[in-house]
Structure formats: C-alpha cells, structure tokens
Amino acid sequence: MAKKDPYSLTTILMLLPGVGFIIFFIGSSITLTVLQSFGLSSLIGESRFTLSFWKAILFSTEALDSLKFSLKMGLLSSIGTVLIAFPLALFFRKAGAGKGLLGSIIKIPLFIPALVAAFLILNLISYHGLINTILMRLGIIAEPKRMLNDSFGWGVVLIQVWKNLPFVLLILMSAISSIRDDTIDAARNLGAGYWSILLRIYIPLAMPGILVAMILMFIKAFGDFPITSVAGPIYPSSVAGRMQTMAHIFQEWNQAAVLGVIIIITTFFVIWAYSRFAELVQGDK
Amino acid sequence: MKRQTVPIPLHLIQKRRQKRFYLGLTAFFVIVQLLWVGIPIFMAVMWSLVNPNDSWSYPNILPPSFSLDQWDYVFKYTNIGRALRTSYTVAPLAVILSFLLSLPTSYILGRKNVPGKKIFMLVVLLPMIMPGMVVALFLSRVFSILGLSQTFFGLVVAHTLMSMPYMIRVMTTSFAAIPQDVIDAAENLGATTYVKIKDIFLPMIRPGLLAGMIFAFTTSIEEFNLTFIIGTPTFETIPTILYSFMGYNFIRTNASVVSLLMMTPNIVMLFLVERFLKSDYLSASLGKM
Numbered sequence: 001m002a003k004k005d006p007y008s009l010t011t012i013l014m015l016l017p018g019v020g021f022i023i024f025f026i027g028s029s030i031t032l033t034v035l036q037s038f039g040l041s042s043l044i045g046e047s048r049f050t051l052s053f054w055k056a057i058l059f060s061t062e063a064l065d066s067l068k069f070s071l072k073m074g075l076l077s078s079i080g081t082v083l084i085a086f087p088l089a090l091f092f093r094k095a096g097a098g099k100g101l102l103g104s105i106i107k108i109p110l111f112i113p114a115l116v117a118a119f120l121i122l123n124l125i126s127y128h129g130l131i132n133t134i135l136m137r138l139g140i141i142a143e144p145k146r147m148l149n150d151s152f153g154w155g156v157v158l159i160q161v162w163k164n165l166p167f168v169l170l171i172l173m174s175a176i177s178s179i180r181d182d183t184i185d186a187a188r189n190l191g192a193g194y195w196s197i198l199l200r201i202y203i204p205l206a207m208p209g210i211l212v213a214m215i216l217m218f219i220k221a222f223g224d225f226p227i228t229s230v231a232g233p234i235y236p237s238s239v240a241g242r243m244q245t246m247a248h249i250f251q252e253w254n255q256a257a258v259l260g261v262i263i264i265i266t267t268f269f270v271i272w273a274y275s276r277f278a279e280l281v282q283g284d285k
Numbered sequence: 286m287k288r289q290t291v292p293i294p295l296h297l298i299q300k301r302r303q304k305r306f307y308l309g310l311t312a313f314f315v316i317v318q319l320l321w322v323g324i325p326i327f328m329a330v331m332w333s334l335v336n337p338n339d340s341w342s343y344p345n346i347l348p349p350s351f352s353l354d355q356w357d358y359v360f361k362y363t364n365i366g367r368a369l370r371t372s373y374t375v376a377p378l379a380v381i382l383s384f385l386l387s388l389p390t391s392y393i394l395g396r397k398n399v400p401g402k403k404i405f406m407l408v409v410l411l412p413m414i415m416p417g418m419v420v421a422l423f424l425s426r427v428f429s430i431l432g433l434s435q436t437f438f439g440l441v442v443a444h445t446l447m448s449m450p451y452m453i454r455v456m457t458t459s460f461a462a463i464p465q466d467v468i469d470a471a472e473n474l475g476a477t478t479y480v481k482i483k484d485i486f487l488p489m490i491r492p493g494l495l496a497g498m499i500f501a502f503t504t505s506i507e508e509f510n511l512t513f514i515i516g517t518p519t520f521e522t523i524p525t526i527l528y529s530f531m532g533y534n535f536i537r538t539n540a541s542v543v544s545l546l547m548m549t550p551n552i553v554m555l556f557l558v559e560r561f562l563k564s565d566y567l568s569a570s571l572g573k574m
Contacts, residue, residue, distance in 0.1 A: 005397045018390025018453050019405050025446050026411045029423035098311040105318045111551040113507030115527050116544040120325035223416025226509050230531050240418035247422050260419040
C-alpha cells in the first residue's frame with residue numbers, strides 16, 4: 001500500500017475548482033430534488049413535509065408504466081449493444097490489414113449527436129421508409145410494418161444501439177486488449193477449444209469492462225428523453241419525459257421531484273447490482 | 286536442368302490461409318459497417334436535396350430530382366444561423382472553462398495519493414452518471430435562485446459541468462502517466478514550478494489534453510437536456526432546434542438539413558484528430574468506475 005499524501009491547504013485549494021464545482025451544482029440539484037419530493041423548500045407556494053406527492057406518483061398508472069418502459073429500454077439497449085460489440089471487440093484484438101479503416105468507420109456514430117442519430121434511423125424505419133419500401137418491393141411483406149413509434153419500443157432500442165455501439169466497443173476493446181496472449185496460449189495448450197476459451201477466459205477476464213459498458217449504456221437509455229419522445233411509442237413516455245411533462249406542462253414540480261428521486265435511486269441501484277454481479281463472476285474479492 | 290521443388294511447410298500454408306481468412310473477414314466487416322453507417326447518412330443527404338416542386342413520395346426509393354431549395358429555406362426562414370452561432374461560441378468557452386477548472390484538480394488526482402481519492406474519482410463522474418433530465422430540471426431551479434437561468438453565462442456553466450467528467454478523467458490519466466524520475470531530475474537541476482509546468486507537465490499531458498478537449502467539445506455540441514430546460518426559449522442551440530423540427534413541427538427536409546449541418550463538422554473533426562484519439566484515452570479514463 002502506497003504512502004498516503006497528507007492534505008495541505010494547497011491540495012484542497014487545487015481540488016476545489018474541479019471536484020467542488022461538480023459537487024456544488026450536482027449536489028444542490030440532488031438535494032433540491034429530494035427536498036421537493038417531500039414538499040419542502042418549494043419555490044412557489046407553501047413548504048411543509050408531506051408524503052402526498054409520493055402517494056400520487058406511486059398510485060398513478062401513467063408514472064408506473066413510464067418507469068417500466070424506461071427500465072425495459074435500459075436493459076434491452078445495454079444487452080443489445082454489448083452483444084453486438086463484444087464479437088467485434090474480439091475481432092479487433094488481432095491487428096491486421098484494414099483494421100484502421102474499419103475502426104474509423106465504426107467510430108463515426110460516436111461523433112453523431114444522439115438526436116441526429118435518431119433522425120437518421122427514423123428515415124429508414126418510418127412507415128414509408130427505406131426498409132419497408134425495399135421489403136415490399138422484394139415481396140417479403142405485403143404491407144409496411146410499423147417500426148417507428150411502435151408500442152414495444154424497438155425503434156428506440158435500434159437507435160440506442162446504433163448510436164452507442166462505438167462507445168461500448170472502445171470500452172470493450174481496452175478490456176479485451178488487457179488479456180495477455182500467454183493466457184490464451186496456455187489454455188489452448190491444455191486443450192481448450194474456441195468455446196471454452198471464450199466462456200472461461202475472454203468473458204470472465206473482460207467482465208469489468210463489459211459491466212462498465214452495460215452500466216453506462218443502461219443509464220443513457222434509462223434516463224433518455226429526446227430519443228424516446230421522437231421515436232418511442234405514443235404511450236407510455238419515458239420516465240424522464242414524464243417528469244418533464246409533470247414539471248413544465250402541469251407545473252407539478254413536487255411530483256416531478258418524486259420521479260426524479262425514483263430515477264436517481266434506480267440508477268444507483270443498477271450500478272450497485274451490476275458491480276455485485278461483477279464480484280460474483282470474478283469469484284473472490 | 287531439373288529443379289527440385291521444395292514443398293511449402295504446412296505451418297506456412299496454414300498461416301497464409303489464416304491471414305487470407307482474416308483479410309476476408311475485415312473486408313466483410315468494412316462492407317457491413319459502410320452500409321450500417323453509410324445508408325442512414327446517405328438518406329439524410331437525399332432528403333436535404335428534395336426538390337419542392339417535384340415531390341419524393343412513397344414508392345420511389347430515391348428522389349426524382351434534386352435542388353438546393355431546402356438549404357436555402359432553412360437558412361432564410363429558420364433560426365438556424367443564430368443556433369449555429371450559439372452552439373459554436375458556447376462549446377469553445379465551455380471547453381476552456383472546464384480545462385481551467387480541471388487542470389489543478391487533475392494534477393492532484395493524478396500525482397498525489399490523497400485519502401479519499403477513489404471517492405473523488407467517482408464524484409467527478411456524477412454529471413455523466415446522473416440522468417440528464419433530473420439534473421437539468423432541478424439545476425434549472427438552482428440556476429433561477431442564482432440568477433443564471435436563461436443567461437448566456439448560465440448556458441456556458443451548464444455545458445462546462447457536463448464536459449468536466451471527460452476532461453478530469455482523461456487529464457488525470459495523463460498526469461498519472463508522467464514518470465516521477467523526469468520530475469525528480471528536473472527538480473535536481475533546479476527547475477522552478479513555472480519551468481516544470483511549461484516544460485514537463487504541459488508537453489507531457491498534451492495528447493491527453495487534446496483528447497479531453499475533443500470529448501468536451503462534442504459533449505457541448507450535442508448537449509440537449511440542460512440547454513432545452515435552461516436555455517430555451519432565449520437561447521437555441523443546434524440540438525434544440527433539431528428537436529423542434531422533429532417534434533411538434535416535424536419537417537423531414539428541414540430536419541435533414543439541420544442534421545447534416547450538425548454532424549459534418551463532428552465527422553471532419555473525427556478524421557482530423559483520429560491519431561490523437563487512440564482508444565486508450567476514453568477507455569483508460571472511463572474503463573474503471
């Protein structure tokens with residue numbers, strides 16, 4: 001264990017601009033969210049402690065439907081992206097001709113803003129979009145399929161996967177490149193086949209990276225507002241969208257705060273659950 | 286004269302075959318990726334070139350004729366010019382501000398082993414981890430208490446906040462990678478703090494700093510939630526104007542022009558800075574929670 005450097009006045013002063021700035025703004029908004037969800041420190045009207053806003057949200061079908069929908073989007077997007085990115089990351093492990101070009105092309109969506117990505121994909125999947133037109137010309141389907149604003153939310157998942165694939169791929173690539181060739185060679189020498197190398201070496205050793213990628217993806221898709229409101233189903237809206245409507249359209253800031261607290265708690269719970277899972281997979285520690 | 290042919294050893298044949306297989310696989314992935322990324326962009330270009338007098342509708346896969354009228358229209362009759370100006374002034378300011386704020390903090394987190402460092406490393410990720418809409422809605426209330434709501438400075442502060450995780454994480458990794466020997470040697474030779482910063486720290490963190498600035502810049506350009514809540518209607522950036530074209534008044538041709546305007550600089554930047562953007566920076570700084 002390395003020696004700890006003691007705190008000096010300079011150290012604290014140097015930490016303040018970065019850490020202090022973030023704690024001040026994020027901390028104050030979290031505090032305000034929690035306080036307002038219990039009816040305290042309302043900016044308009046009277047402030048007193050009450051649980052009525054929590055009751056209103058927990059007994060509202062709309063809010064619960066939104067919550068369920070966003071959870072589903074978060075899970076499906078994170079699993080989908082990792083499932084596509086992992087084989088690609090394995091392929092990138094070995095350098096070869098043309099990999100540089102491939103890497104650049106794959107990275108393009110990373111630099112395309114989320115809303116633009118949503119627009120690009122919805123051009124393809126809309127009712128009279130390219131995919132439906134081609135499928136109908138080929139005679140595969142008799143009439144256009146509804147893929148945009150579908151009631152399940154596949155359109156949203158597709159957009160999330162398209163946009164975030166390079167981000168997840170970068171994280172997975174670094175996780176996989178840290179696995180040493182010796183380990184693979186040793187396993188092969190001892191008679192391990194492709195599948196057992198994949199299941200017993202690549203996946204467990206890359207697990208920390210896989211989980212970070214899944215956590216970040218889940219958070220992005222779960223807390224999403226613009227993509228769901230553009231490509232998602234008409235009902236329910238995403239939980240962030242529901243919160244925005246509550247606050248801005250109905251001016252129910254306290255109920256919006258309750259939804260905010262629910263989103264924050266879910267996010268932290270998911271991070272905790274994923275990291276527990278990582279410990280389980282890696283065995284000890 | 287009869288030449289004796291030496292048979293090619295088996296392992297060389299296998300290696301050659303394997304190489305050919307990998308090359309083929311690479312070519313396959315390149316084609317798949319070109320379609321996966323290229324078709325959506327191509328369709329947006331098509332939509333932005335639709336001729337208003339010769340409409341493009343359902344059974345046609347491509348528009349029957351092209352014109353630049355849509356571009357003309359967007360620049361003449363929408364606020365896109367102002368939004369572009371706002372986006373491209375806020376982003377550099379946010380990058381500079383987040384650089385100045387992150388520099389001392391990253392130095393401490395990268396070079397010193399202070400107690401609670403792990404917690405600080407998590408805390409700086411908060412703007413990225415916290416769901417955007419929750420932060421946006423309630424930060425807007427904090428901002429209205431502070432008088433920052435609907436102001437240009439408030440917008441810059443909000444964008445700075447969102448860029449800080451990338452900036453601090455990437456610069457911390459760069460600071461941590463400087464070998465202590467170099468610093469010791471410089472100190473032995475009598476380098477002052479100023480010289481150390483100018484000749485050691487800044488040159489050695491420059492690649493990381495560039496990567497951090499690129500991430501901060503793109504974060505600011507595509508920031509939606511905070512701008513939507515804190516800035517509109519006073520300030521419009523490209524994402525919020527695009528949202529208005531995609532939401533309550535959906536006009537596909539306008540939206541495609543705005544989309545192209547928004548992503549072209551980003552993609553050009555990606556290829557220009559490709560060599561600074563090794564995957565290491567993002568993953569080294571975000572790979573561990």
